[in-house]
Amino acid sequence: MKIEKTHIEGCYTITPKIFYDGRGYFFESYNHEKFTSFIGKNVDFVQDNQSFSTKGVLRGLHFQKGEYAQAKLVRVLQGKVLDVTVDLRKDSPSYLKVFTMELSDKNNTQVFMPRGCAHGFVTLSESAIFSYKCDNYYNKASEGGMLFNDPFFNIDWKFPEKELIISEKDLVLPTFKELKEDFIIKS
Numbered sequence: 001m002k003i004e005k006t007h008i009e010g011c012y013t014i015t016p017k018i019f020y021d022g023r024g025y026f027f028e029s030y031n032h033e034k035f036t037s038f039i040g041k042n043v044d045f046v047q048d049n050q051s052f053s054t055k056g057v058l059r060g061l062h063f064q065k066g067e068y069a070q071a072k073l074v075r076v077l078q079g080k081v082l083d084v085t086v087d088l089r090k091d092s093p094s095y096l097k098v099f100t101m102e103l104s105d106k107n108n109t110q111v112f113m114p115r116g117c118a119h120g121f122v123t124l125s126e127s128a129i130f131s132y133k134c135d136n137y138y139n140k141a142s143e144g145g146m147l148f149n150d151p152f153f154n155i156d157w158k159f160p161e162k163e164l165i166i167s168e169k170d171l172v173l174p175t176f177k178e179l180k181e182d183f184i185i186k187s
């Protein structure tokens with residue numbers, strides 16, 4: 001597998017080595033030893049999530065606050081998404097930097113984002129199955145988020161805004177400037 005740094009500190013892309021043969025393909029979708037030795041720290045994933053979305057569905061930008069902040073290792077099992085990571089760690093050299101990447105069942109690339117980042121994706125294919133590991137459990141009371149089209153970040157979601165399908169909850173998320181101080185997580 002190839003693990004590469006991104007311009008967000010502690011955020012990496014992981015591209016597996018795929019073994020093709022007459023039956024199809026095989027790859028290791030996660031290897032704890034290879035991953036943690038490359039990033040130089042231990043990560044204990046405790047929860048796997050999976051979601052199905054149709055074309056134009058945008059989920060995010062989400063994070064969990066404080067002690068319930070989650071590092072995530074995200075990938076696409078079927079289809080294609082534009083994945084977005086925003087560094088909200090005030091003490092990070094990449095504070096407020098945005099990392100976007102197309103993840104698909106063709107590139108099989110994954111993104112690892114550390115605690116303290118906001119995350120979201122938009123579905124670019126007819127549908128997408130999104131699967132990810134979290135290193136902290138879901139905690140509803142700690143859920144937070146930022147409005148997907150906050151002009152402060154001006155994220156290009158590569159999808160016509162009027163055709164997006166967004167939950168009522170996400171449509172009323174605050175902008176970065178409206179976020180209370182405690183939403184900005186220290187790494």
Ligand SMILES: Cc1cn([C@H]2C[C@H](O)[C@@H](COP(=O)(O)OP(=O)(O)O[C@H]3O[C@H](C)C(=O)[C@H](O)[C@H]3O)O2)c(=O)[nH]c1=O
Pocket residue numbers: 049051059060062063119120121137138167
């Ligand atoms: C996240 C989560 C949700 N839920 C329940 C709560 C709701 O009844 C239902 C749907 O939740 P939500 O609308 O928050 O799902 P998404 O919009 O896909 O949320 C995710 O979207 C972006 C992409 C993320 O990175 C986060 O992991 C997560 O916030 O699942 C759970 O039971 N456990 C969980 O870990």
